[in-house]
Amino acid sequence: MINFNGSLFPEDQKIFTYTNRGLKYGDALFETLRCVNGTLFFWEDHYFRLMASMRILRMEIPMEFTLEFLEEEIKRTIAANQATDKAVRVRLTVFRNEGGLYAPETNEISYCIETSLLDSPFYTIDEADYEVELFKDYYVNKDMLSNLKTTNKILNVVASVYAKENGYANCLLVNTDKEVVETINGNLFLVTGNTIKTPPLSDGSLNGIIRKKLMEVIQATEEFQLLEESISPFELQKADELFITNSITGIQPISKYRKKTFANVIAKKLVGKLNAKARMGS
Incomplete structure (x- = not known):
């Protein structure tokens, strides 16, 4: 399941159009993080980096975009994928809403949360040739x-x-x-x-x-x-x-x-x- 602006959709559901500014201009930010057994690794650091980045890019931060709100939305998405007790890769993408050419019509944003399973709950050293x-x-x-x-x-x-x-x-x-x-x-x-x-x-x-x-x-x-x-x-x-x-x-x-x-x-x-x-x- 994918979380798009708080609504959950199946992974094969088409939720973006060709007007998406992330697609057209790369007008988007993302955070990738680990969640293990319901614990988001270094979540505060990810959250504050995202907020600072949104300000730099002149994106309008919604009033509800608190640390607690986004954490709950991430965990709700993980639960919808039956992975609360597992090691999970989370990607949170934030993009400016559609409209405009290089100059956007609005600075309001949307967000998308996606998850996938990881092999190990902890960081390990891979000793294979690299x-x-x-x-x-x-x-x-x-x-x-x-x-x-x-x-x-x-x-x-x-x-x-x-x-x-x-x-x-x-x-x-x-x-x-x-x-x-x-x-x-x-x-x-x-x-x-x-x-x-x-x-x-x-x-x-x-x-x-x-x-x-x-x-x-x-x-x-x-x-x-x-x-x-x-x-x-x-x-x-x-x-x-x-x-x-x-x-x-x-x-x-x-x-x-x-x-x-x-x-x-x-x-x-x-x-x-x-x-x-x-x-x-x-």
């Missing part, structure tokens, strides 16, 4: 719009096609200054010794929720030093580890980049702390 390559055909802009989780993801789509055609698991995206920013589907962390580095938002990286939470985890330990600094492509092969973070996978180690293979020792240490933080809801 090779990546730089994608240099197109670049991420160094601006605030790149920090937002919008449906304007054509660069990520083309990079995904490139990765599939060339047998890579993922690609590293670079910005207009040729700095490594993120991957197709998540933020990037680089480990050298006891130093863990991730690109700053000012480089154009997504303002990821797991990025934020993992940075909190790292800062709370005495074992590691966290740096929020630009990453040059030349640093990649000198690193001990590279890994990706996102709200569904948690932490995905990169096993190979060009001729360099990487360990996943630190990734394994951090995933347990991330699971603990998710269970605490903080």
Whole structure:
């Protein structure tokens, strides 16, 4: 079942038309999160990121769009899919209502909630081969719009096609200054010794929720030093580890980049702390 503006529809029900602004202009935002046994992982962070993003895009936030209202709508959708006691992937999409060309006729919005089952209730480390390559055909802009989780993801789509055609698991995206920013589907962390580095938002990286939470985890330990600094492509092969973070996978180690293979020792240490933080809801 799909939740469209509070009404539940079967998955095969046609609920959008060709006038949808998300389709025509990518005029939409989305949040993807985990829900396990009725608990939404890091829900407050997702909610406040969505509200901030809607303000940046001049979308009108409905009065009923409270933290509690949207949480209840998500849980109601999960229950309608008989998945309350399971691990679930949730996608909440918000889009400006139809009308207008580039200039919208209204800033009022609609929302859609969809769910699918996940294999594991917790974040786990996948130790299968995971090779990546730089994608240099197109670049991420160094601006605030790149920090937002919008449906304007054509660069990520083309990079995904490139990765599939060339047998890579993922690609590293670079910005207009040729700095490594993120991957197709998540933020990037680089480990050298006891130093863990991730690109700053000012480089154009997504303002990821797991990025934020993992940075909190790292800062709370005495074992590691966290740096929020630009990453040059030349640093990649000198690193001990590279890994990706996102709200569904948690932490995905990169096993190979060009001729360099990487360990996943630190990734394994951090995933347990991330699971603990998710269970605490903080």
